[in-house]
Amino acid sequence: MHKVSGMILCAYTASTSKPLEIYMLSSEQIETFEEQGYLVLEDALTPEQLSRLDTHVRQIAAGETNFPPAHLEYEPGAEDRRMESLRKINECCIHDQFFVDHAQHPKLLAAAVDLLGPDVKLFGDQLFMKPPGGIEKTYHQDSPYFTIEPMAMVTAWVAIDDVTEENGCMWVIPGSHKRGALDHSEAWMVGDRQDMKVPDAAMDLTKEQPIVMTAGSCSLHHSLLLHRSGANTSDRFRRGLATHYMTARSRWTGDPAKQPEYQLLAGQTHEGCV
Numbered sequence: 001m002h003k004v005s006g007m008i009l010c011a012y013t014a015s016t017s018k019p020l021e022i023y024m025l026s027s028e029q030i031e032t033f034e035e036q037g038y039l040v041l042e043d044a045l046t047p048e049q050l051s052r053l054d055t056h057v058r059q060i061a062a063g064e065t066n067f068p069p070a071h072l073e074y075e076p077g078a079e080d081r082r083m084e085s086l087r088k089i090n091e092c093c094i095h096d097q098f099f100v101d102h103a104q105h106p107k108l109l110a111a112a113v114d115l116l117g118p119d120v121k122l123f124g125d126q127l128f129m130k131p132p133g134g135i136e137k138t139y140h141q142d143s144p145y146f147t148i149e150p151m152a153m154v155t156a157w158v159a160i161d162d163v164t165e166e167n168g169c170m171w172v173i174p175g176s177h178k179r180g181a182l183d184h185s186e187a188w189m190v191g192d193r194q195d196m197k198v199p200d201a202a203m204d205l206t207k208e209q210p211i212v213m214t215a216g217s218c219s220l221h222h223s224l225l226l227h228r229s230g231a232n233t234s235d236r237f238r239r240g241l242a243t244h245y246m247t248a249r250s251r252w253t254g255d256p257a258k259q260p261e262y263q264l265l266a267g268q269t270h271e272g273c274v
């Protein structure tokens with residue numbers, strides 16, 4: 001893994017005038033991420049930053065912003081597009097600058113630089129709403145769904161609510177990111193939604209760990225880490241904003257005609273890369 005270099009374009013954000021270097025992960029944190037494939041940053045957001053994110057998400061969910069409704073996804077079987085059944089908000093940073101700014105949060109971006117190297121681009125993001133009654137997400141790795149090489153991206157999953165086992169926290173299999181891309185061909189019905197999952201026999205489920213966090217904390221996970229989230233059996237939302245970072249040295253492996261323009265967040269671009 002790389003240390004933060006002095007060559008960072010986005011070393012400062014609107015919210016701070018401090019250099020990104022001061023938010024560097026410790027060598028113990030980097031080692032934990034390399035060994036386990038994930039890491040938790042307690043209280044990554046200040047109460048004010050969390051409150052702004054919370055308010056903004058509520059406004060989108062209530063249709064009070066210009067966010068395109070086509071990118072709001074509802075729980076399977078939900079008969080109308082009511083906020084109580086809102087499951088996910090897709091492509092937030094493509095449609096709303098608020099989320100590009102969030103991706104440049106100094107603690108999150110410094111962590112991405114520490115784990116990926118000095119040149120970092122924003123791959124995308126998704127906001128998992130997990131309303132009361134929200135269904136589970138089965139075990140998967142992210143990279144097999146992303147047309148990006150190397151399969152070594154970092155997701156910063158920021159808890160907007162307190163996250164517990166009861167309201168559907170994420171679960172991970174520590175160290176599973178070292179196994180490379182696994183077969184995701186098993187079809188699995190969750191409610192009336194069909195997911196593809198990694199077969200149980202291919203995983204050591206005795207090792208799984210819950211990621212329980214307070215609102216404003218953040219888990220970082222490697223894009224090959226096996227993870228899932230439980231059903232929400234509580235009466236409150238379990239919202240998490242997942243921002244996906246990649247090195248600017250990544251290559252696009254999809255249809256060349258469909259390669260998106262990815263935003264550079266730190267460092268520099270590289271010829272022939274994303």
Ligand SMILES: O=C(O)CCC(=O)C(=O)O
Pocket residue numbers: 128130137142155157170227228229240242
């Ligand atoms: O938040 C969830 O329920 C699932 C999260 C997830 O799969 C991810 O961040 O990649």
